[in-house]
Amino acid sequence: MNKELHELIKGPAVAVDTVVMAINKDELKTLLIKIGSGPYKDKWAVPGGLIQLNEIPEKAAIRVLKNKTNIQRGHLEQLYTFGDPDRDVRGNIISIAHLLLIPDLEKYILKTVDFYTDIGWFSVNKLPVTAFDHNKIINLAHKRLKDKMTYSTIASSLLPKYFTFTELQRVYEIVWRRRIDKRNFRKRMTDVDIIIPVNKFKKGSFRPAQLYKFKENRLVYF
Amino acid sequence: MNKELHELIKGPAVAVDTVVMAINKDELKTLLIKIGSGPYKDKWAVPGGLIQLNEIPEKAAIRVLKNKTNIQRGHLEQLYTFGDPDRDVRGNIISIAHLLLIPDLEKYILKTVDFYTDIGWFSVNKLPVTAFDHNKIINLAHKRLKDKMTYSTIASSLLPKYFTFTELQRVYEIVWRRRIDKRNFRKRMTDVDIIIPVNKFKKGSFRPAQLYKFKENRLVYF
DNA sequence: GCAAAAGTGTTGACAATACACCCATGC
DNA sequence: GCATGGGTGTATTGTCAACACTTTTGC
Numbered sequence: 001m002n003k004e005l006h007e008l009i010k011g012p013a014v015a016v017d018t019v020v021m022a023i024n025k026d027e028l029k030t031l032l033i034k035i036g037s038g039p040y041k042d043k044w045a046v047p048g049g050l051i052q053l054n055e056i057p058e059k060a061a062i063r064v065l066k067n068k069t070n071i072q073r074g075h076l077e078q079l080y081t082f083g084d085p086d087r088d089v090r091g092n093i094i095s096i097a098h099l100l101l102i103p104d105l106e107k108y109i110l111k112t113v114d115f116y117t118d119i120g121w122f123s124v125n126k127l128p129v130t131a132f133d134h135n136k137i138i139n140l141a142h143k144r145l146k147d148k149m150t151y152s153t154i155a156s157s158l159l160p161k162y163f164t165f166t167e168l169q170r171v172y173e174i175v176w177r178r179r180i181d182k183r184n185f186r187k188r189m190t191d192v193d194i195i196i197p198v199n200k201f202k203k204g205s206f207r208p209a210q211l212y213k214f215k216e217n218r219l220v221y222f
Numbered sequence: 223m224n225k226e227l228h229e230l231i232k233g234p235a236v237a238v239d240t241v242v243m244a245i246n247k248d249e250l251k252t253l254l255i256k257i258g259s260g261p262y263k264d265k266w267a268v269p270g271g272l273i274q275l276n277e278i279p280e281k282a283a284i285r286v287l288k289n290k291t292n293i294q295r296g297h298l299e300q301l302y303t304f305g306d307p308d309r310d311v312r313g314n315i316i317s318i319a320h321l322l323l324i325p326d327l328e329k330y331i332l333k334t335v336d337f338y339t340d341i342g343w344f345s346v347n348k349l350p351v352t353a354f355d356h357n358k359i360i361n362l363a364h365k366r367l368k369d370k371m372t373y374s375t376i377a378s379s380l381l382p383k384y385f386t387f388t389e390l391q392r393v394y395e396i397v398w399r400r401r402i403d404k405r406n407f408r409k410r411m412t413d414v415d416i417i418i419p420v421n422k423f424k425k426g427s428f429r430p431a432q433l434y435k436f437k438e439n440r441l442v443y444f
Numbered sequence: 445g446c447a448a449a450a451g452t453g454t455t456g457a458c459a460a461t462a463c464a465c466c467c468a469t470g471c
Numbered sequence: 472g473c474a475t476g477g478g479t480g481t482a483t484t485g486t487c488a489a490c491a492c493t494t495t496t497g498c
Binding site for chain 3: 080165166182183186187204205206207208209210
Binding site: 054057 | 235236276300302314316
């Protein structure tokens with residue numbers, strides 16, 4: 001950061017940071033990149049970067065993600081804006097934190113850029129040491145996801161188009177970190193009327209499971 | 223706004239806007255100031271201003287409020303960050319919107335500064351034409367307040383230190399815009415155990431009313 | 445026939461709602 | 472004594488949690 005330029009407009013710079021979350025192998029995971037140099041060398045960080053002039057924050061989040069992780073779509077929403085001037089020793093940077101949900105992390109080929117020495121998925125329950133206040137941001141993202149799953153269809157963004165009732169339930173169990181009764185879960189999901197069966201079944205060495213899809217693609221509150 | 227300077231750091235400027243809310247005469251009111259010149263002349267606006275370098279957004283919100291309205295304390299929380307580059311025709315300004323709650327608007331002597339030609343309280347149900355996206359910000363503030371009153375002690379910030387059960391209920395009725403049954407309300411508030419009676423009574427030409435206070439001054443979730 | 449996951453109802457506890465009358469005071 | 476707001480209990484309904492067995496398939 002160039003501090004003199006900041007002084008000229010007497011204001012902080014603005015960045016976007018995006019907590020990417022996905023379910024994989026019965027765990028909620030988030031995507032981190034390892035910083036290659038500077039005061040935070042070898043620390044893991046939530047992917048982020050400066051917003052450009054006349055750029056909508058959501059667009060900036062996607063641009064930065066595509067550049068630094070090779071991920072370029074998913075359900076995106078704003079989380080909170082962190083503005084403590086001491087959060088980054090390199091200068092006063094205000095960060096608009098976002099949450100991005102994707103359905104299947106194994107579909108993505110991760111790629112990052114030179115400044116970062118590594119990129120990878122981490123269980124939110126076993127996070128490495130992170131730079132800045134990124135642990136706080138990840139925890140906030142997890143909390144938002146937990147809360148919003150009780151009254152909206154946000155879980156749809158963590159699932160493929162077609163899924164079984166059990167797969168849907170596992171998403172809830174993993175994010176909420178607790179077991180759910182199968183019958184109560186099915187009753188509740190049927191009552192709120194957000195998923196519908198499709199004429200397909202998942203097969204395996206067991207009884208075929210009815211596949212479902214969400215009634216609407218957009219986020220619905222119930 | 224000086225566009226050249228922005229180009230140098232290739233980023234937007236950052237402002238804070240604060241929706242001040244209070245209850246008065248059985249209405250939820252918000253504080254607006256009337257813009258004196260420029261493209262938004264004679265439009266009403268939520269008080270706001272640019273954040274300074276190395277300034278925490280919350281501090282900036284209070285500084286700007288004190289300067290432009292003469293209000294300098296209350297319960298403050300962040301609402302949302304609005305970043306659409308087109309929201310202000312004068313330049314790319316990202317605004318961190320806040321909500322400030324105060325207990326008794328009649329205690330404040332409003333004062334504004336030269337750039338504004340008027341200042342006043344408006345019922346959130348009868349808003350004038352506002353500049354920018356300020357109508358949206360006020361509606362979001364109202365929604366946040368409504369929602370948060372169902373599971374927290376945030377209503378305490380709209381009341382004086384001591385209050386009657388009826389006064390507390392009126393705050394809920396005004397913000398929620400619906401009547402509440404007196405007995406059910408008292409049972410619920412007693413169950414969640416957030417207020418305690420004090421050894422004082424409110425007198426009038428009727429039976430004296432027990433005064434209560436909130437158990438804790440800080441915001442508690444139940 | 446057995447392993448593995450799918451699918452299905454009932455009961456009890458608690459929370460939210462609906463509803464009406466008497467009480468204490470000032471004037 | 473009457474006007475004004477203060478204060479109280481019960482019955483009903485709806486929602487959430489606890490709980491176990493049968494079904495269908497592949498091998």
